[in-house]
Amino acid sequence: MVVKIEVFGEGLNQLINGNLIIFKRWIRSRKPVKIGDMVELIDEEENPVACGIWDKIGARILNFNECPNSLDDLIFEKFEFSKKSRERMGYENVYRLIHGDGDLFPGLIVDVYGPLAVIQSSSMAIDTIIPIIVKELVKVTGVDTVAEKSVQRVRSKSNLPPREKIHLGSRKEVIVEVDIEGIKYYVSLKSRKTGLYLDQRENRVYTRRFARGSSFLDLFSYTGGFGLNALHEGARHVTFVDKDTEALSALKKNLKLNNIDDSRVRIVKEDAFKFLRRSVKRDLNYEVTSVDPPALMDDYKDGLQRYKEVYVLSSQLSKDISVLSSCSRSMKLPLFISTVYDSVREPYSLLEVRGSAPDHPIRRGLEDYLKVAYVSYEG
C-alpha cells in the first residue's frame, strides 16, 4: 500500500527545482506514516509529483513519478536502471551502482566488486529498509555477498551508530579478487571505506598515458592504484609511500597478484609529508609523481596549507608530470586550481583537470567532490 502525502507551498517549488529531500514542514499526511515507508507525494489537486521513502526529516525522493506497487518494486527499478546505466558506461563487473543523490537515491551508496556488494547508509530510512535493499541487490546484480560499511562520520550528525555487518553470504573473510582494465586487485572489507575508491578509477587509468618508461612516485599510495597502473603501462620503477600498515599489506598482495617483479618496486612505510621533505633535501627526482592525499581540509584546520606543502614539495621532485588530487568537499574547484598554480614549480603547464568516474554522478551543489590536475613541467 502506498501512503500518499500532500506537498504544498515551498515544498512544491523544491520539487520543481529537483531537491531530493522534502522536509516535513512542507508536507501533510493523511494517514500515519513510518520511517522506511514508501510515500507518494501529491500536489493539492491529487496529482502524483514524486515517489520516495519516509525518513526522520521528511521525504527522500527516489523518482519524479507515481509510485509503483511496492517499495520492493521501487528499489528494484532504481537498481535495474542504474545497472543498465553502468553497462552503458562500459562497467560490468566492478562499479558504483548507487551514488546517493547523483543516482536519485539520497542516503545510499552501493559498490559492486564482482560477487561482493558493499553498501553504505547515511540515513535512518535506509537503515530501516536494508533487508529490501539486500534482496533486490542480489536480484539485479547477482552478487552472493552483501556487506555493510556504514562507518562514515556523517552518521553521527544524525545520531546514527556506525554499522559494519555482513548481511548475506557465507564468506568467512570478505575478500574478493577483481580485474579493472587489466589490473587485478584484492578487495577486503578491512580496507577503508567501501573498498577501492572507485572514484579515482578513470584517473588511475588515464595516468598510464604519461607513465611509460618512467620512474614513478605514488604518494599516499593506499593499496597502489596509481602505481599499479604505471607498472602495467611499463613504468621502469615505482616507489609507493604510505604510512598505513594494512594498506601496504594489501598493496603487497596486489603486486604479487599482478606478477610484478620486486626489482621494479620500492615500498616505503612512512608519512608522505616526511618522505617528501627528506627527498627534496636529498634532491631526489622522479619523472612522474602521483599525489592523492586524504581529505586534508576536512581533517585539519590548516588543511589548505597542507595541500600547498605537499604540492610544492612534490612538484620539486617531479621532472615531467605531477598528478595532483584533492577530494576535500571543502576545497571547491576554483580554490583547488589556484592552489595548484600557487604551488607547482615553474615552468609548468596544466594539461587537464578531471573529476570522478562517471559511475559517481552528481547533482547541483556537490560538483566539487574529487578533482585531479595533471601538470607538466619544462626543463
Added chain:
Amino acid sequence: MVVKIEVFGEGLNQLINGNLIIFKRWIRSRKPVKIGDMVELIDEEENPVACGIWDKIGARILNFNECPNSLDDLIFEKFEFSKKSRERMGYENVYRLIHGDGDLFPGLIVDVYGPLAVIQSSSMAIDTIIPIIVKELVKVTGVDTVAEKSVQRVRSKSNLPPREKIHLGSRKEVIVEVDIEGIKYYVSLKSRKTGLYLDQRENRVYTRRFARGSSFLDLFSYTGGFGLNALHEGARHVTFVDKDTEALSALKKNLKLNNIDDSRVRIVKEDAFKFLRRSVKRDLNYEVTSVDPPALMDDYKDGLQRYKEVYVLSSQLSKDISVLSSCSRSMKLPLFISTVYDSVREPYSLLEVRGSAPDHPIRRGLEDYLKVAYVSYEG
C-alpha cells in the same frame, strides 16, 4: 648574437609569477633590438632570468633559462620538447604541437596532421620569424607541407592583417588523410580554423562509451567528429545537423572514407536551432545527443540565452545522455555548470565535466576554454 635586456621592478615580479609577456615599461635595453630578435632577460645583477622574442609590446617569454646560441636553436628546442611531451601523451601522428601560452610559446599555435603542419600566429614577432618556425618544424616533425591559417579575429586588435598561405610543400590542394583512434578524417585547409578542432579529440572518443547501439544526434556536427565516433562504436543510427555546406561536404567524404553504410546515417543541412525547435514539436527522441555549438557568447550579445535554449531543447530530445559543449572563453566553468543545471530536464545526473585534450595545455587565467558536460537522464 643574443641581445640582453634588463628587467627591473614590477617586471621581475611578473617573471616570478610566471607571466609570459613582459611589457616594455619594465625593460631597459642596452643595444637596439628589433621585432623578432631573440632576447635574454637579465636582472640588475646580470643574472639571466628568461629567454624570449622581442615583440611590439615587449618580450614574449619562451624559457625561464639562459638563451641558447641562436633563435633557431631556441625554437628547435621548444618544438623538440613539445614533440616529446606529445609522445608521452600517446600522440604520434596527429596532435597540437604548440598551444600558445600553455606551451610557453605565446602567440603561436601549431597543429600537426600527419605530413601537414598548420600554424597560426597572433603576433607581429611570430609573423616575423615564420621562416625559422617553418624550417625547425620540418626538422622536428618531418612534415612535408607547412600551411598558415592566421585568420583569427584577435589579429585585428593588434592591427595584423589575416594571412592564409602555404609556406612549404608542393601539394596543390592541401588535403591529407589522418587516423585518430581508428577513425579516418580528411583534413583540408578549406575548413575552419586549423582543421579538426583537436581540443575535442578525447571527448569525442570518450562519447563512444555511451553510444553503443544508440540512435545518436550530432548537432552542430561540423565534419562529424562526435557522430563518427558513435558509428565506430556501433551506434545504430546517427543524425548529423549543420548548416555549413563545406563542413557537410567534408563530413560526406569522411563517411565514405570510413565505409559507413548510408542506411545508418542521416544528414540534415539546417540551422541546429531550427532543427531542435521543429524536432521538439514533433516529439522526436534520440538516445544520445551531442551539442557542440560555436562560441555563442563570443559571437552574440544574448549568447548565454542561446546556450540555454539549445541545452533545454536538446535535453528534451535526449532519452539517455546529453553531451553538452561550450567553447566560449566568456563562459567560465561555474557559469557553464549552472547553465547546464538550469537547462537540462529532470530527472538528470551530471556524469562528468571535461575540458580539452592534454595537447592543449593551459596556464593561469585561461582554464575556461573548452568545457564539456556529460548528463544522463532517468525515466
